Amino acid sequence: MKITRADVEHVAKLARLELTDEEAATFTGQMDAILAYVDKLNELDTSAIVPTAHAVPMENAFRDDVATDSIGIDNALANAPSRVEGFFRVPKVIE
Amino acid sequence: MNYQAVIGLEVHVQLLTNSKIFCGCSTKFGAAPNSQTCPVCLGLPGALPVLNKKVVEYAIRAGLATNHTIAPRSVFARKNYFYPDLPKGYQISQYELPICINGHLDIEVEGEAKRIGITRIHMEEDAGKLVHADVPGVGDDSCVDLNRACTPLLEVVSEPDLRSADEAVAYLKKLHQIVVYLGICDGNMEEGSFRCDANVSVMPVGSATFGTRAEIKNVNSFRFVKQAIEYEIERQIELIEEGGKVVQETRLFDPNSGTTRSMRGKEEAHDYRYFPDPDLVPLVISDDWVEDVRLSLPELPAARLARYQAELGLPFYDAEVLTASRELADYFEACLNRYPQAKPVANWVMGEVTRGLNDSGLAITACPVSPELLAELLKLIDAGTISNKIAKTVFDEMWQSGKAPAAIVEEKGLVQVSDTGEIEKIIDEILAANQGQVEEFRGGKEKVFGFFVGQVMRASKGKANPAVVNDLLLKKLKG
Numbered sequence: 111m112k113i114t115r116a117d118v119e120h121v122a123k124l125a126r127l128e129l130t131d132e133e134a135a136t137f138t139g140q141m142d143a144i145l146a147y148v149d150k151l152n153e154l155d156t157s158a159i160v161p162t163a164h165a166v167p168m169e170n171a172f173r174d175d176v177a178t179d180s181i182g183i184d185n186a187l188a189n190a191p192s193r194v195e196g197f198f199r200v201p202k203v204i205e
Numbered sequence: 206m207n208y209q210a211v212i213g214l215e216v217h218v219q220l221l222t223n224s225k226i227f228c229g230c231s232t233k234f235g236a237a238p239n240s241q242t243c244p245v246c247l248g249l250p251g252a253l254p255v256l257n258k259k260v261v262e263y264a265i266r267a268g269l270a271t272n273h274t275i276a277p278r279s280v281f282a283r284k285n286y287f288y289p290d291l292p293k294g295y296q297i298s299q300y301e302l303p304i305c306i307n308g309h310l311d312i313e314v315e316g317e318a319k320r321i322g323i324t325r326i327h328m329e330e331d332a333g334k335l336v337h338a339d340v341p342g343v344g345d346d347s348c349v350d351l352n353r354a355c356t357p358l359l360e361v362v363s364e365p366d367l368r369s370a371d372e373a374v375a376y377l378k379k380l381h382q383i384v385v386y387l388g389i390c391d392g393n394m395e396e397g398s399f400r401c402d403a404n405v406s407v408m409p410v411g412s413a414t415f416g417t418r419a420e421i422k423n424v425n426s427f428r429f430v431k432q433a434i435e436y437e438i439e440r441q442i443e444l445i446e447e448g449g450k451v452v453q454e455t456r457l458f459d460p461n462s463g464t465t466r467s468m469r470g471k472e473e474a475h476d477y478r479y480f481p482d483p484d485l486v487p488l489v490i491s492d493d494w495v496e497d498v499r500l501s502l503p504e505l506p507a508a509r510l511a512r513y514q515a516e517l518g519l520p521f522y523d524a525e526v527l528t529a530s531r532e533l534a535d536y537f538e539a540c541l542n543r544y545p546q547a548k549p550v551a552n553w554v555m556g557e558v559t560r561g562l563n564d565s566g567l568a569i570t571a572c573p574v575s576p577e578l579l580a581e582l583l584k585l586i587d588a589g590t591i592s593n594k595i596a597k598t599v600f601d602e603m604w605q606s607g608k609a610p611a612a613i614v615e616e617k618g619l620v621q622v623s624d625t626g627e628i629e630k631i632i633d634e635i636l637a638a639n640q641g642q643v644e645e646f647r648g649g650k651e652k653v654f655g656f657f658v659g660q661v662m663r664a665s666k667g668k669a670n671p672a673v674v675n676d677l678l679l680k681k682l683k684g
Contacts, residue, residue, distance in 0.1 A: 124476055126287060163280045163302075163481035169489045175222050175259035178229030186242045186351070189249075195340050196238040197348035200289040203335055 112149070113142040207410040208445075210438045211418075212367035212403060216380060218359040218390045219331070219398040220263050226330050226357035227254030227297065227485075234396060238336075238350035246330075246355035248292030254484050256281075260357040261304070261488065263389040264328050265498040267359055268305030270383050270505055271323055275495050279304045281328075281485040284477045289349055290333040298360075300479040303327035304488065310383075311507075312375040321376050322364030331356040359389075365404065365415065370434035374427050377401060382506050386531045394425050401430055405437045406451065416441070417451040421465050424458045433458040437465050509534055517547035526555050532569045536576050543580030553579060557600050574603045582610040590614060591621050594667055623670040625677060628661070631669065632677055635660045646682050654678070 118138045122129050129137070180186075183196045192199040225232055228245035244252035268275050282300035308323035333351040340348050361380060367373045381399055385392040392399050406418035419441070424433045441451050456465040504512070506528050513524035528534045537554045544550060558579070562569060582599060585591050591599060591614055602613045614620055622628060635657060636643055642653045661674050 120476075124285070124478070163487060164483065166486065168486045169278075171255055171486050172258040172261075173224075173229070173255045175224050175257050176229060177224040177231040180230050180241050181243050183237065183239050186239045186247060192346075194343045194346070194348060196240070197336065197340060197343075197350060198239070198289075199343065199346050200349055201347070202345050203289055203347045 112145045113138055117141075206446075208407045208438075208442050209410045209412070210368060210370075210434075211365050211406045211408060211415050212369075212373050212434060213365035213418075214361075214363045214367065214373060214377060215402045215404070216361040216363075216377065217331075217400045217402075218267070218361060218384050220260055220357040220359065220389055221391055222257060222259045222263070222357055224257060225355040226257050226260050226328065227355055228252075230352075230355065232356050236352055238348070239352060241352040242354070246292075247351060248294070248354075254297065254482075256485060256488070257357060260328055261490070262498060263357075263387075264304045264326060264359055265490065265495060266387050266389055266502060267361070267384060268308065268326055269495070269499055269502060270387055271305075271308040271310055271326070271361070271380070273305035273308035273323065273326060275490055276302060276304055276306060277490055277492075278302065279327075279488045279490075281482045281488075282479045283482045284329075284479055286477060288332070289347065290335050290351075290354070292333065292351060292354060296330060296332065297482055297485070298329035298479075299327035304490070310376060310379050312372065312379055314369070314371050314375050319366075319372065321366045321372075324362045324364055326359050326361050329358050329360060330354070331358050365406075370431045370438070373403065373434055374431050377430060378427060382529070386503060386506055388503070388531075394427075397425065400425055403430065403434055403437075405434055405441070407438055407441045407445070416445075417453050419451065419453065419465070420455045421458050422455060422468070429458060429460055432460075432463045433465055436463060440465065503531070506531075513547075517541075519547055519551055523548075523551045523555065527551060530569070536569050536572065539576035540580045540583075543577055544583045546583075549583055550579075553583065553600075557597060561600075561604050573605075573607055574600065578603060578609055585610055585614065589621060589623060589670060591619055592667065592671055594662075595619050595621065598667075619668060621670050622665055622668045623673050625673060628665070628669050628673055628677055629681075631661055631664045632657075632674070632681055635664060636681060643682065654682070657682070 115134055115138050118134050118141060119129070122134070122137075187193045187196070187198065190198050220226075222232055224230060225246055228243050230241045230243050230246055233241070245254050265275055279299060280302040281297055283295040284298045284300070285295045287294060303325045305326035306324070308326065310321050310323065312319055312321055331353050333349055333354040336348040336350055363376065367376060381392055381394075384390040384399070390398055394400070401424050403421045403424060404418045405421060406416040408414065408416040419437060421433050421437055424430045437456070444451060455468045457468045458465050509528045510524050513519045513527060514521060517524075519527070526533075527537050533554070536558075537550060540550050540554065541547060558569075558572060558574065561567075561574070562572060567573075579600075582596055582603070585599075586593055586596050595614075596610075599610050599613050599617075599619060602608070602617070603610060606613070608616075639657075639660070642656060646653045646657075657678050658671070658674060661678065662669055662671070
């Protein structure tokens with residue numbers, strides 16, 4: 111087993127997901143199976159290969175430093191579950 | 206036991222671009238909340254970030270000026286965490302392959318030079334801003350303004366080479382001076398354009414392993430950096446002496462009390478699960494590009510300081526004061542271009558000009574007396590039109606009215622009197638009125654000479670040419 115239940119619970123917590131006992135058990139098995147499948151790649155010798163960060167062989171896509179129009183406050187807030195004045199409104203954040 | 210502090214600094218430098226790092230929204234400070242946003246910086250699904258080329262150029266500038274190697278290939282990564290000011294749920298940053306590596310800065314503390322290593326500089330986007338202020342009707346909730354989200358930042362990460370709060374401040378000041386000189390950052394610490402987190406730990410003197418460190422956030426002035434680090438060192442030493450243990454944590458500096466306190470709650474999420482951002486292709490920087498940027502670099506403060514001493518013959522003190530900011534040095538040189546005598550120009554810039562700025566709270570860029578007009582004033586002194594003393598009066602008037610010195614001298618009748626006849630007349634009157642002192646002088650008490658000079662200058666309202674006065678007085682008194 112590469113993936114333990116503790117791993118699943120940790121990842122779930124980081125992703126703010128609440129799992130039932132059943133779900134946690136299911137995902138532990140599924141994630142372990144996925145990793146075992148990907149592990150097949152370790153059979154290849156990749157020591158001389160540069161790590162791939164991107165699947166597309168492209169580099170250097172730039173834009174010039176020109177300010178363009180924004181979409182406006184109302185558009186920006188159109189999908190906000192809650193707003194106040196021109197702000198997104200969120201539950202109190204304690205620092 | 207004696208302890209040694211170990212400090213490393215992480216500095217965030219906000220770049221002076223017109224638009225954000227991955228979208229075209231304006232970066233102007235102080236706009237209405239959320240008015241400078243678009244699908245990219247709001248983190249809406251389907252939006253595609255595209256890298257601002259200027260940000261890369263500024264990063265190369267910063268890297269070269271701080272002795273870094275510019276990586277021929279670097280990659281953007283996602284740093285994953287949840288916080289309401291971060292709309293995407295991740296921050297685009299650089300992780301394993303940053304743009305600049307292995308730099309350093311040389312600092313000097315109490316006459317001792319020291320080289321501080323810089324691990325890396327990487328590019329990233331800023332988060333938005335949480336506002337807890339009194340927005341009507343918000344109650345206990347918080348407000349989010351995403352104008353700042355996606356603003357370009359450089360993060361400059363030093364090695365843990367600093368050993369005291371003073372060294373940390375010296376390093377920070379030097380870095381601040383360089384990014385402002387480079388024109389890539391406005392350096393405004395209050396508005397957050399240059400912010401610093403400090404990693405502080407202590408260990409027994411001579412120990413080979415560092416102690417556990419605490420990261421102090423929110424230190425937004427040089428003074429606070431010193432205060433926060435000194436407090437934190439004391440706190441950790443006390444804790445250890447009492448048998449306690451330093452825990453690795455984030456602490457917030459409170460400028461009101463000068464102390465740091467634990468920021469619990471943000472701890473658990475230190476698992477950022479970085480991975481390459483598939484939306485952004487790798488950045489490849491050619492040697493030609495690096496060389497182009499190198500050629501475009503302005504003269505840096507250290508080089509300028511050396512030149513002022515070697516070529517202009519200024520003392521170290523003058524050169525250091527004048528090169529402290531690029532604007533002041535530019536002002537000095539603009540004046541020097543019109544009046545090529547370094548020492549008098551330096552004296553005036555460090556004297557009257559600086560005094561005037563301090564009194565009025567103005568920046569050198571808003572100085573009411575332009576460097577060109579200051580040069581005119583110095584020429585008037587040279588030509589003997591006015592004395593040094595009157596020049597200060599004229600300078601004050603220039604400060605108030607912005608008029609040219611020649612016009613003021615004319616208007617106020619301040620032209621220096623060098624006419625011997627006129628001065629002789631005044632001297633005769635002074636001597637006649639002070640026979641007692643004349644006898645004293647002739648009896649060998651030469652000190653009274655100063656008294657006569659003063660009297661003559663006063664009678665002429667400061668306008669008499671001091672050299673002529675000296676000459677004539679001597680002649681009359683001795684003759």
